[in-house]
Amino acid sequence: MGGNTYGRFFKITTWGESHGKALGVVIDGCPPGVIISEEEINKELSLRKPKIDELSTSRKEEDSCNILSGAFEGKTLGTPISIMVNNRDVDSSSYEKIKDVFRPGHADYTYFKKYGLYDHRGGGRASGRETVARVAAGAVARKVLKNEIKGFELFSFTKEIGGIGISKIDHNSLKREKIVSDRLWCPDKKISEQMAQQILKAKYQGESVGGIVEIVAKNVPIGLGEPVFDKLEADLGKGLLSIGAVKGVEFGGGFNLSKLFGSESNDQMNSNGFVTNRTGGIVGGISNGEDIVIRVAVKPIPSISKEQKTIDNKGNERSIKIEGRHDPCAIPRINPVCEAMVAITILDHLLMQKSIGGIR
């Protein structure tokens, strides 16, 4: 079983440990005849690459992919697309001295208990580096979606970092190119600056921070989602909760809807369509044509240089200060990963819907 495959129609299988030789993804079920290139994928990969500035890690992840199969003369063949990214600039030495100690907030303990052994170097399979493969697959999914859906847009932005956030924003004013030009993917420059200060404050204290990412998909066709279990929310939720640092997900009004009256929560309609979009574009598990709006809670990076108590794999009490290169905040590097999971999920459902009834 294993758990390393996602999607049923546009099906991705990822592989690779953080400090292994390489990592990658095999995409099965991509429609044939789609133009793809390593350049396009690399462009997406560069978005999750750490920026070399005070807010980021110093590991140089200049990731460059290699399409090993599934494309011929620049077009997809309908056969599996194997994409590989080599691991470069891997320095495992800082992990050597803590290799038998369970880092708090990391998966060392649970991997050790589940599998009986684990690759301690850089978090092994549990590392955020695994998401390189997701972003590569997401780049292909995004390309297919742009071909299949007129006016399709998918972007995410940073809504909150370390408790500092933007309260309200008009999604129609947002463009992905604009958002990603901000170093924190925050569409409000002033708040972006405050967020940066918050990250720096954490960094200087040997701490880390988390935040909230909002993802928006526009012009998704009506009718995607398979009740009752493969509802669009259920599958999007699964995809996003499969990202390491995500501890919560909500759609449209989300948790806030639980505090309202029915008339404040329902979206009424008139002959122009829906008057409001409190539900986040999904009703009864099926897309209704409105913007799909999702927010995810990202916990703080667990690697901090502050001293923490833990145990080692013999059960001895130990204390640990995590050294090495670590971001003080997973945002905005996690943003393209969220987008990738949403792109893959929407495409998966689009292909599913084509099989039973076509896209209306």
Added chain:
Amino acid sequence: MGGNTYGRFFKITTWGESHGKALGVVIDGCPPGVIISEEEINKELSLRKPKIDELSTSRKEEDSCNILSGAFEGKTLGTPISIMVNNRDVDSSSYEKIKDVFRPGHADYTYFKKYGLYDHRGGGRASGRETVARVAAGAVARKVLKNEIKGFELFSFTKEIGGIGISKIDHNSLKREKIVSDRLWCPDKKISEQMAQQILKAKYQGESVGGIVEIVAKNVPIGLGEPVFDKLEADLGKGLLSIGAVKGVEFGGGFNLSKLFGSESNDQMNSNGFVTNRTGGIVGGISNGEDIVIRVAVKPIPSISKEQKTIDNKGNERSIKIEGRHDPCAIPRINPVCEAMVAITILDHLLMQKSIGGIR
């Protein structure tokens, strides 16, 4: 494809429309030799049955199941278990006059767009009544879990209704039998009374309310969850988001973790185990032996008697007041459904883990 199957090892397939002849579930993959009875399942079904009081619907859902296969002389055979519940007290007349009108907040519009036709009577397949089948399957899953896991406990309670809630509670003080004896499944009597007032207030205004349900699983073995995509959170999240009214889900500290520093979010360890449980019992997608703690946001019931604007299936503008029998709040009837999805998901992962390494 269809989307009516959940789980991979303990695999359930549900079927049935709200006002059809019957509804049911086929469970495939249940271990053999487990003692089950219709009585035990009916006991769980009675927990999602509307209580006949001022807070509830007046439809009498005295559901009684029929085990049609998969058990012999009181024990499971390892073959598929087919459980059927007949639909009784079905009165479709109140739906007749609004059969071509899309009820706001309901799935009428999206079903119509996706499938080209739908059973308008009582919400058809999109009705909350579909969850009867989930609860029946959950009763079997719960039984297997009790056999397999020493000290296993699984309960849920109402944390908030219409914005009124309990802020903090010690999970160790809670027992399922005690919780379910409260008519709102709220472990704090005083707050339960305030919640009831809030529901009544809504009801008298022709409104409805939502709330937050918290689910707790105790003594779940360490090691359940299959990184990277079938993380325990991802699968639990999918299961819970597949319930109609759920619009958000969070684990442990959830959205609040996103506002903290790393040292406030990490769970440190000593020789007695974890010192805190901010992560909600799951790290790196794998259970760590601590209580699994999940909260879901339940939106208000969309059926309200207040007048709302909508359109019909010809595109004409209409206004609608929903009559008939409707709960003003999905809580606590949704609570056993949440528990069922959690039980099925945990059992699914337990069987998965047995296949590769046994339970440590």
Added chain:
Amino acid sequence: MGGNTYGRFFKITTWGESHGKALGVVIDGCPPGVIISEEEINKELSLRKPKIDELSTSRKEEDSCNILSGAFEGKTLGTPISIMVNNRDVDSSSYEKIKDVFRPGHADYTYFKKYGLYDHRGGGRASGRETVARVAAGAVARKVLKNEIKGFELFSFTKEIGGIGISKIDHNSLKREKIVSDRLWCPDKKISEQMAQQILKAKYQGESVGGIVEIVAKNVPIGLGEPVFDKLEADLGKGLLSIGAVKGVEFGGGFNLSKLFGSESNDQMNSNGFVTNRTGGIVGGISNGEDIVIRVAVKPIPSISKEQKTIDNKGNERSIKIEGRHDPCAIPRINPVCEAMVAITILDHLLMQKSIGGIR
């Protein structure tokens, strides 16, 4: 896991023991808007019903189905279709005295070893009666295929019984209505009579016989089949080998191709298409538009009244003569089951192909 689900798009889950209350199937993924009726399904069920004559069992299986969900006003809804058939005329008494003895050639021993217990009555889940559910699902699949594919035909005929068979036949001369009018589904009346004599000879000796069934599907669209593992042959082979009595399957020239030269095995083409059809309509795992031709080997019914040596569930040596009502030959009752599996498999692949590229 369990193994009671077949298909991925048009997905069927069957349930039920031979002498249980009922048996049935849930179909998930059937396209919406298809006209179906219990009458049409019953008509197919009647084809696998034992004929009341000297060649057959005397159990009266007047099977009549009940569509419990998934259809409204005579049309499929796109939601799961639950079809149930009650078990009538069940007499378990003849099984009582051999309930702890493993019947040679039956699954008693392997079920006991696998599950630790089994329903001994009438073979339980391992009974051929389970195929009622397959035929019901096949009737729906056949209906959808007729809607989707112009000129689609699917039939099977008895090629050999007890070593007596027809050597060559022109598939274009065959029509299903004609074939099924023969009591042994043999298109050659003279050979049908010889086959009947062979069956009677076996019956009078307390024996049983097997044979070979040939299945033909005409006008299957080009392009069905998903290399490399879900080749059309691989999936058809799986479907047919999942029928209890089937011990071999071959496509087109089959085993005989292995004795020929390449030039005798390849199908050459000209501007009118393929000149020959030695490959049985599938090349590289993908349908090529020619007739799909499959043959399956059906072993003799294991229930014979001749004395046989065996052991009981304590390991004691026993001898057994199987009494009760048993056909001396599974053919032609198995023929509609073979057709059902082929119909379901082809429809599954048709829907799959629609998802990636439409039907050319």
Added chain:
Amino acid sequence: MGGNTYGRFFKITTWGESHGKALGVVIDGCPPGVIISEEEINKELSLRKPKIDELSTSRKEEDSCNILSGAFEGKTLGTPISIMVNNRDVDSSSYEKIKDVFRPGHADYTYFKKYGLYDHRGGGRASGRETVARVAAGAVARKVLKNEIKGFELFSFTKEIGGIGISKIDHNSLKREKIVSDRLWCPDKKISEQMAQQILKAKYQGESVGGIVEIVAKNVPIGLGEPVFDKLEADLGKGLLSIGAVKGVEFGGGFNLSKLFGSESNDQMNSNGFVTNRTGGIVGGISNGEDIVIRVAVKPIPSISKEQKTIDNKGNERSIKIEGRHDPCAIPRINPVCEAMVAITILDHLLMQKSIGGIR
């Protein structure tokens, strides 16, 4: 969907075109802690490598694998194992001039019709070269099986080539090391020589031949196989029929059983176990502890230098003589591929059975 994944527990996904950069497999669900090495896998790969003699192709496929992930310090981690083999000695020039012509017996036509385009070089994805990935995965499966099952043996031998074969053989006299030392994997030296003459005869006529491979697995635990659809025969059959050249498969007595009486087909038992093994080790879809015995029909290699009629992708009639390097017979290079599919399928079912009841 795509069809490039096989297995559910020990799940393999293969990728790669014949003349692409590389090909490989990702194995998901391999138990942790298994010792594996590139050397062991290469040893298996060398068995499917063409021997450089008169009976074989002259393409030098000195395949050497690279384990890119899933193993650490020589042991499997429980994470996905990515194995890559680079394509060397690739000369696509001989394909250039026939790139728009459909080679008879090859998948060019069906790939073109299904996908709208294909990689014509060396058969692309439809090439037998794809099976390198299967053999690599099979080597890992074989290793796990040897760890898990005492006395496990799995071998295949050439039963027939071009109509010349061995009629009867005692499986207990066979050892894999001995079989593979024969250049045609035929355990009877004299017949091996006759087979070689048959191959040469074909080769000199510009022809090719096929044959029959028999696969035997010994000491498979009782209880593997999931009725009713995932019967062990059904899954083994699917696995073997997914190999390009295989056009038929049979178990135990197979097609010959269809000609016998029930008493000649049933396996009786005494206190020592089964007296015969006509069923090939599987009853009711579940292994019974006897040798699993399977035969597959391998069609002649379609590439022949004899002139054949065909059409090109514009529909024009063409004639073609296939040049380049081609084996005149797929046997014995296909034998390790058959073994690999059997190993993977048995391991898959072993892990499945562990999840519900352990191995008895």
